[in-house]
Amino acid sequence: RGAVDPYASADDTAVEAALRPGHLADFEGQPRVSAQLGLVLAAARQRGTTPDHVLLSGPPGLGKTTLAMIIAAEMGVPLRISSGPAIQHAGDLAAILSGLVEGEVFFLDEIHRMSKPAEEMLYLAMEDYRVDVVVGKGPGATAIPIEIPQFTLVGATTRAGLLPGPLRDRFGMTAQLEYYAPEALEHIVQRSSRVLDVPVEVDAGAEIARRSRGTPRIANRLLRRVRDYAQVHGDGIVDRRIARAALDLYEVDELGLDRLDRGVLDALCRRFNGGPVGLSTLAIAVGEEPDTVEEVAEPFLVRLGFIMRTPRGRVATRAGFAHLGLSGPGEENG
Numbered sequence: 001r002g003a004v005d006p007y008a009s010a011d012d013t014a015v016e017a018a019l020r021p022g023h024l025a026d027f028e029g030q031p032r033v034s035a036q037l038g039l040v041l042a043a044a045r046q047r048g049t050t051p052d053h054v055l056l057s058g059p060p061g062l063g064k065t066t067l068a069m070i071i072a073a074e075m076g077v078p079l080r081i082s083s084g085p086a087i088q089h090a091g092d093l094a095a096i097l098s099g100l101v102e103g104e105v106f107f108l109d110e111i112h113r114m115s116k117p118a119e120e121m122l123y124l125a126m127e128d129y130r131v132d133v134v135v136g137k138g139p140g141a142t143a144i145p146i147e148i149p150q151f152t153l154v155g156a157t158t159r160a161g162l163l164p165g166p167l168r169d170r171f172g173m174t175a176q177l178e179y180y181a182p183e184a185l186e187h188i189v190q191r192s193s194r195v196l197d198v199p200v201e202v203d204a205g206a207e208i209a210r211r212s213r214g215t216p217r218i219a220n221r222l223l224r225r226v227r228d229y230a231q232v233h234g235d236g237i238v239d240r241r242i243a244r245a246a247l248d249l250y251e252v253d254e255l256g257l258d259r260l261d262r263g264v265l266d267a268l269c270r271r272f273n274g275g276p277v278g279l280s281t282l283a284i285a286v287g288e289e290p291d292t293v294e295e296v297a298e299p300f301l302v303r304l305g306f307i308m309r310t311p312r313g314r315v316a317t318r319a320g321f322a323h324l325g326l327s328g329p330g331e332e333n334g
């Protein structure tokens, strides 16, 4: 999807590695999470133990992977990365866990998408640093307990509510990442501009931050698109005019809405007269997958107060109509 997709594209991955802050002190914009995590890590260091398991929840692109890397760096231990969908069999998990080194941080992204048997194996591993490996099939099958090294699990999920209670309860610390304030994103843009060696004027950085939907990943991506524009159409320096022109070219508007967001809002207001309308009907109207509409466009439109999700379907608000220059449902629209 377009420039404001919160999920990483292949093109993001390499650059993001360079743009990740390496220490907690450089991880800006989530002061509460930083303070809580800082305490957990300092206490573990003092006691000479591995930190408690940490659950990070929040929308994509807000820094969950980055925090896992920071935890490993701050503790001076290696990091192993995997994800729920990659672990379909309990055996996959047993292989990873038994291969960890003492104290290692194990980052498990999309932890809510793990298979049930793997999840049950994880309970035991988190609590007792042990896995039961089943050998053989049928009546002759036996469970062989295997000790695994002490490790810190850092689980990530888009919504903590998706996790079964018993799994959630096994985390010593749960942190909810929030969308970033524009000022924090401005700092992140300025920091990234120094890493990428692109001069970005202050008001241009503010413009990029404002249109980044509270999401560092999007801010970093928009910065790169703006940099391209400055290089090709200017002298390489990003000023406000260049930033605006580039963002307009990528159809990211003043509020960070892109073509899909506006399409959804427009269909809801004009075609369905403000709703209520069901997700699948709305998705067909904009020619997108329901999942994309639900996970990418809607959360942001809800956050802006432009639409509401009700039990009867999606409904446009007065503010939503106003954003399109319309007066409201059932009224004479100009």
Ligand code: ADP
Residues within 6 Å of the ligand: 015, 016, 017, 019, 020, 021, 026, 027, 028, 029, 030, 059, 060, 061, 062, 063, 064, 065, 066, 067, 188, 216, 217, 220
């Ligand atoms: P998630 O795992 O939540 O999807 P990531 O940790 O991969 O998000 O972060 C996406 C990008 O955003 C990374 O390139 C990272 O550099 C940047 N980023 C995230 N949080 C911050 C932050 N607090 N400060 C600076 N950059 C950040």
